[in-house]
Amino acid sequence: MQALDLHPEQLAAAVGARPFLLLALLVLGAVGSVLGIVAIARLAERHARAMWSRAVRGFRAVAEHAATRRLSARFPALGRVLRGLSADEYLVIHLGLGMALSLAALVFIALANAVHRGSTIVRVDLALSRALYASTSEGGVAALRAFTHLGSGLALTVLGIVVGAALLWRRHRVLAIGWVIALAGGGLLNAALKALFSRPRPTFEDPLAVALGWSFPSGHSMGTFVAFGMLSYLGVLFVRTLRGRLALIALALSWTVAMGFSRMYLGVHYLSDVIGGFAAGTVWLAVCISGIEVARRRPSKVDGRPLLD
Template identity: 75%
Template sequence: MQALDLPAEQIAAAVGARPFILLALMVISAVGALLGLVVVARLAERHARALWGRGVRAFAALAAHPATRRLSARFPAVARQLRELSAAEYLVIHLGLGLALSAAALVFVALAEGVNGGESIVHIDLALARALHASSSRAGVAALRAVTHLGSGAVLTVVALVVAAALIWRRRRVLAVGWLIALAGGGLLNLALKALFARPRPAFADPHAVAEGWSFPSGHAMGTFITFGMLSYLGVLFVRTLRARLAILALALAWTVAMGFSRMYLGVHYLSDVLAGFAAGTVWLAACISGIEVARRRPSGAGERPLPT
């Protein structure tokens, strides 16, 4: 196993010796993956339009059938919910979020098992952490301390309250409640996961920064992912053009990656801590957005703007 781990450790040490090239590669990879998903979704949408058109016509014919009308009269609540469904809502939103939730959960479980079992990821963590620490500069440490400060609990709390107040002022109560639940629940989930795995933080003789608590998963990475993921979701709700939506998503993703990198550069988290924070954040974010979308379409959510397509 150690012989197989050696190349990965060498690669980790090599990229860690060039930290800001590593940061650029991380951002480019994340944004590139996002754009790739958008392209695939757009291509799939073109081919799916014909099939969906047939499905809509079949659904309309079924709804007009006398038997369906009798059932609708007997179960009005179910009939009302069925009339409100659309392809974009269920196929794109809920199934897409479900896929993201499942994939992220698998990634988190794999990382957790690797960390607990002392597998390859642990050796890669150590090699990368040592290389980043050895190649750090005074200017780099100062810059990334400023970045990491913006992902602290105090700053994210201020952001949470400001956005919640803006949503309440705009009478978007469902969104405001969902926003607060997403951020507060994400913080509590992170604390629970840290206590569950109880992984010590990296240790150096001359640390660039000192952080309290356990290391796995990264609270800054997870909190920033959830916060900017929710901000992106709100941006998509209120912005109409595809170009503007992509810009919002790309900027949020780039900032989130930079936040995770800052925790590794300062030596307070391992690579797997940051990746686990992103994975756990994805699970929680997907669950929250799906729940908000369901709540916004209930009768009590009347007046909330539907998700634009």
Template identity: 75%
Template sequence: MEALDLSAEQAAAAVGARPFLLLALLLIGAVGPILGLVAVARYSERHARALWGRAVQAYRAAAEHPATQRLSTAFPAVARVLRELSAAEYLVLHLGLGLALSVAALVFVALAEAVSGGSPLVQVDLALARALYGATSSAGVAALGAFTHLGSGWALTVVALVVAAVLLGRRARVLAVGWLIALAGGGLLNYALKALFARPRPSFDDPLAVAAGWSFPSGHSMATFVTFGMLSYLGILFARTLRVRVAIVALAMSWTVAMGFSRMYLGVHYLSDVLAGFAAGSMWLAVCISGIEVARRRPRNGDGRPTAA
């Protein structure tokens, strides 16, 4: 085990000595799975349609089952929400979001336990942080120092207000309210998590940048993940082609990863802080998007038909 821990620290130090190799690995890890899923989905489209038909039939059969009808009578509010969800939305969107929430929660808990328990991950964090600090350049610090301000509270507040104004101008009130709740709630959640774990930030004799507050999870990483995740969601709603939607998601993920990398490069966060910020952001984003989708399809007309925002 000691040899394994040592090799992990050595690998972290080697990667940290090449900062933009680390950035490339992070980008591949974030964007690669998205492109892979799209490729698999397109390759298996013919089989997926057949499976989809069976899934829709199963959904309808379950909805018409006497037991389901009895539950609908006992819990009319839940039944009304489920009626407004088509089979596609229920099976793909909500189950997909539920899976994302579960995976993100497991990742966050694993990282939190590792950091709190002083596992070998802490030593990997330290080795990577020291190697990055030693490999920085004045040009890199200046560039990423300017870039990281775009993930600060004031910058994201401006984005929040501009996007909310655009949505209200399009009469998408549910989306506007959901957008503001997602961003504001994400900030509050991050503040609570930082206070809960109270992890000190990396410390250097001659720091490249100074940041206030606790380190775990990274606030810039989490806030950027939620903001650009919501922007991706809105882009997917309004974009018309798969190519544009994939491009939106890939660009949003790339920006978010770059923001997390900037926090590590400047020496104000560890790798586990950034990853935990992404995981916590994923959890909150899944909850928000699922809630918005339910709210968008609630009946709003006098005849009870759902009206999408």
């Protein structure tokens, strides 16, 4: 009952005093949320089929309407996109990604506004940062210093080259281009956001690690989210079993959350920096996957059928 009476800053200090318990809770929360969504979707599958059928019929009616045809004739590019997408693909991929993009954008805007106004989240940031710094251990610092390098720009560039080359070798040209755009564009977007908000990093008399540049949003968190989100997307395309796909997504989520935690533990980012990085990464990832799906299903120049890369 006492925990319920704590102010946000006191609660942040309390959880910061147990850093690796906090990490475990964050990982379990992220993975559990995804598994919970999948479980709910499977339980609701029977009712969803009827709603799905009605939605598909509605989309087809709109696509075949005379006004839509006139619009497609006036804007050929729009017509090609509509012809290249089936109703099922449009509803599952693009409406789902659009929802993720919208929610993540709202979270990022609200968080950025709260940071700019110096509201409660800033006090929570300071309390958690100080508690984590006071609770560090020599072994924990050494381990997370090594781990956090795997989310650096250099490490993600190496990953980008390796995965991009593998996709080209397998002749997945559209996926390779989309992969490169996702990683490179995410880095540029993060740099632009940092310059826009210009938030100073946490400061300590005896810092555990030193990082250059502005603090909000976290580049390691955003870059890792985009890279491992894209790897999860590629895994969903190539892995056929639901169990394999869920295992891949759970591993990617765990890695990404741990990367964000490492930045807080080492005292180079605040909690809101990490959450902001995840939110901005979600927005960019949704845009990239949606664009890739459109490109993969564009009509082939040979026979007019969708080109599934």
